[in-house]
Amino acid sequence: MTFPYLEAVVGFMILMYIFETFLDMRQHAAHKLQTLPKPLVEVISTEKFQKARAYNLDKSHFHFVQEFVTIVLESVILYFRILPWVWMKSREFLVYAGLNADNEIFHTLSFLAVVTIWSQITDLPFSLYSTFVIEARHGFNKQTIWLFIKDMIKGILLSIVIGPPIVAAIIYIVQKGGPYFAIYLWGFMFALSIVMMTIYPVLIAPLFNKFTPLPEGELRQKIENLASSLKFPLKKLFVVDGSTRSSHSNAYMYGFFKNKRIVLFDTLVQQCKDDEVVAVLAHELGHWKLNHTMYTFVTMQILTLLQFGGYTLVRNSKDLFESFGFHDTQPVLIGLIIFQHTVIPLQHLVSFSLNLLSRSFEFQVIFHLQVVFTSFTLLIYQSCLADAFAKKLGYARELKAGLVKLQEENLSAMNTDPWYSAYHFSHPPLVERLSAIDEPDKKED
Numbered sequence: 001m002t003f004p005y006l007e008a009v010v011g012f013m014i015l016m017y018i019f020e021t022f023l024d025m026r027q028h029a030a031h032k033l034q035t036l037p038k039p040l041v042e043v044i045s046t047e048k049f050q051k052a053r054a055y056n057l058d059k060s061h062f063h064f065v066q067e068f069v070t071i072v073l074e075s076v077i078l079y080f081r082i083l084p085w086v087w088m089k090s091r092e093f094l095v096y097a098g099l100n101a102d103n104e105i106f107h108t109l110s111f112l113a114v115v116t117i118w119s120q121i122t123d124l125p126f127s128l129y130s131t132f133v134i135e136a137r138h139g140f141n142k143q144t145i146w147l148f149i150k151d152m153i154k155g156i157l158l159s160i161v162i163g164p165p166i167v168a169a170i171i172y173i174v175q176k177g178g179p180y181f182a183i184y185l186w187g188f189m190f191a192l193s194i195v196m197m198t199i200y201p202v203l204i205a206p207l208f209n210k211f212t213p214l215p216e217g218e219l220r221q222k223i224e225n226l227a228s229s230l231k232f233p234l235k236k237l238f239v240v241d242g243s244t245r246s247s248h249s250n251a252y253m254y255g256f257f258k259n260k261r262i263v264l265f266d267t268l269v270q271q272c273k274d275d276e277v278v279a280v281l282a283h284e285l286g287h288w289k290l291n292h293t294m295y296t297f298v299t300m301q302i303l304t305l306l307q308f309g310g311y312t313l314v315r316n317s318k319d320l321f322e323s324f325g326f327h328d329t330q331p332v333l334i335g336l337i338i339f340q341h342t343v344i345p346l347q348h349l350v351s352f353s354l355n356l357l358s359r360s361f362e363f364q365v366i367f368h369l370q371v372v373f374t375s376f377t378l379l380i381y382q383s384c385l386a387d388a389f390a391k392k393l394g395y396a397r398e399l400k401a402g403l404v405k406l407q408e409e410n411l412s413a414m415n416t417d418p419w420y421s422a423y424h425f426s427h428p429p430l431v432e433r434l435s436a437i438d439e440p441d442k443k444e445d
Contacts, residue, residue, distance in 0.1 A: 002319045002322075002323065003319065003323075004323065005319070005320050005323040005324065005338075005342060006078060006079065006323045006324050006325075007079075008342075009078065009341045009342060009344065010075050010078050010079050012344055013071065013074065013075060013078075013341075013344065014071065014075065016344070017067065017071040020067070020423075021064070021067065023417070023419055023420045023423055023424070024060070024063060024064065024067070024420070026417040026419055026420050027060065027413075027416065027417045027420040028057070028060045028064075029417070030413070030415040030416055030417045030420070031053060031056045031057045031060055031413060031415065032053075032057065033053075033415045036049050036414055036415070037414065037415060037431050039431050039434060039435065040414060040430065040431060040434075043400075043404050043434075044404065044407070044408060044414060045408070048408040048411070049414055051138070051411055052407075052408075052411040052412065052413065052414055053414070054138070055134075055138040055411040056411070056412075056413045058134050058137065058138070059134060062126075062129065062130065062134055066126050069122075069126075073122065078324070078341070081324065081325030083324065083325065083326075083334070083337075084324070084325035084326050084327075085325075086111060086114050086115065087107075087111055087326070087329075087331070087334065089114070090107060090110035090111040090113075090114055091107055091110070093110055094106055094107060094110050104171055104175075104331055104332065105167070105168045105171050105172075107331070108167055108171060108331060108332070108333045109164055109167060109168075111333070112163070112167065112333070116156075116159065120152075120156070127148075128148075131143070131148060132145070132148075135246065138411060139247065140246050140247050140248055140411075141245075141246060142243055142244060142245055142246055142247060143244060143245040143246070147244070147245070151208060154207055154208065158204065158207075166192065167333065169188060170185065170188070170332065170333070170336075171332045171333065173185050173188055174315070174332045175332065179312075181312070182305070182308035182309045182311065182312045183305075183308075185308050186301075186304055186305040186308050189304060189308075190301060190304075194256075197254065197256075198256070201254050201255075201261065201263075209240045209241055209242070209244070210240070210241045210244075211238040211239070211240050211263065212238065212239055212241075213236070213237065213238060213239075214237045214238065214239050214264065218274055219269070219274040219277060219278075220237060222274060222275070222278045223237060223262065223277075223278060223281060224237070226278055226281065226282055226285065227262075227285070230285055230288075230289055232260060232285055232288060232289070233257070233258040233259065233260050234260050234261070234262060235255070235258075235259050235260060235261060236261040236262075237261070237262050237264075238261065238262070238263045238264070239263075239264050239265075239266050239269060240263050240264070240265055240266065241266055242265035242266055242267050243265075243266050243267050243270075246267075247267050247409075248265075248267065248409075248410050249265045249267040249268035249271055249272075249406060249409055249410065250265045250268060251263065251264045251265060251268055251277075251280055251281055251284060252284065253284055253285070253288065260288075262281065262284075264277065264281075267409075268280070268406075271405060271406075271409045272402055272405050272406070273398070273401075275398040275402075276398050276399075276401050276402035276405055277402070278398070279398045279399035279401075279402040280399075280402045280403075280406070282399070283399070307339075307343070310339065310343065311335065311336060311339045314335070314338075314339055314342070315330075315335055316330065318330070320338060320342070321334070321335070321338065324338050326338075396437055399437060400434055400437055403430060403433055403434065404430070404434075407430050412430070413429075414430070416429040416431075
């Protein structure tokens with residue numbers, strides 16, 4: 001008797017849905033709390049708290065519905081072997097169109113076209129409701145329906161241009177790579193990730209947003225001073241028109257080696273004081289200085305290689321393919337999809353572990369910020385000196401103010417359930433972050 005792979009996968013998906021819904025219910029109860037956490041009482045206004053509470057309750061209700069529909073659709077598609085049916089129909093379409101149905105690349109692209117159309121249809125109602133009802137109701141949405149449609153069309157066109165060559169390359173490598181195809185496939189994906197990280201901010205992101213240099217002035221000077229003090233090779237400093245779509249605020253950096261760039265959302269510049277913006281950027285630069293970005297990238301590459309290595313073990317498993325309804329055919333992409341589903345338990349464990357690692361990085365970054373802001377020209381890394389430098393901070397107050405400002409302006413959750421936070425959040429909650437910033441002062445006192 002063969003192992004019931006499909007039933008096991010669907011069963012685990014449902015169990016994970018039940019578990020995550022339990023966590024969602026705990027967080028929903030936290031959203032309902034009428035009072036702020038004690039450490040935030042003096043720093044968050046009642047008005048902002050009530051707005052954040054209403055916003056997060058709306059999102060929570062919406063999330064329950066979306067997740068229920070998602071698990072039902074995914075379970076039905078898998079259990080009733082709809083994917084094999086779509087695979088068969090995509091072959092019939094190729095025959096009808098006069099194309100070579102025996103070419104696996106053509107067949108796979110035809111299959112992906114159907115899947116993509118289905119995904120767009122099922123995702124669109126949720127995207128529309130989230131953007132034009134929930135986000136609009138709470139004052140965040142700034143985009144028109146026409147801009148929404150244009151973004152969607154651009155995304156589809158980019159997928160049509162970029163997707164087929166990548167899919168074709170993956171299939172070719174697996175078919176021709178022999179016993180070492182996992183290494184070749186990883187090498188291809190590694191190179192692809194480097195290329196995409198290089199061209200995305202230069203060629204793709206400008207298709208959706210306008211990037212303009214940050215004007216000369218005090219803010220630019222402070223950011224350049226900070227970058228210089230950290231030996232961060234800042235080449236360009238941009239402001240992006242995030243306000244054309246949403247009033248949420250953010251900042252990020254990108255680039256390789258000596259060609260780094262920083263991007264500020266215009267909403268961040270509008271909502272925060274200069275020193276608060278610099279504090280937020282120092283947090284991000286702390287990740288770079290402490291090599292967190294590199295650690296994460298290397299970790300993801302190792303996981304990708306292991307994943308492809310695992311795929312080699314099931315690539316030719318007839319029982320696995322037949323369990324999911326694929327008889328007498330073992331397509332490369334279908335194999336990858338099936339393998340992804342069979343390792344879902346491991347993926348959840350890895351995701352949880354990476355979240356814990358990311359949270360530890362956040363506290364390390366906060367420590368680093370305390371050292372950095374003591375002086376723009378003096379950087380001390382030794383933990384034994386952290387307390388001494390904490391009392392001399394010039395910007396710890398601005399960092400706390402910036403975090404509070406971002407929490408308020410984005411109407412982020414003020415009350416967080418510890419179980420939900422530990423499982424889902426890559427960043428510690430605001431209460432924990434403020435406490436971590438204050439901790440050196442308490443030690444020294």
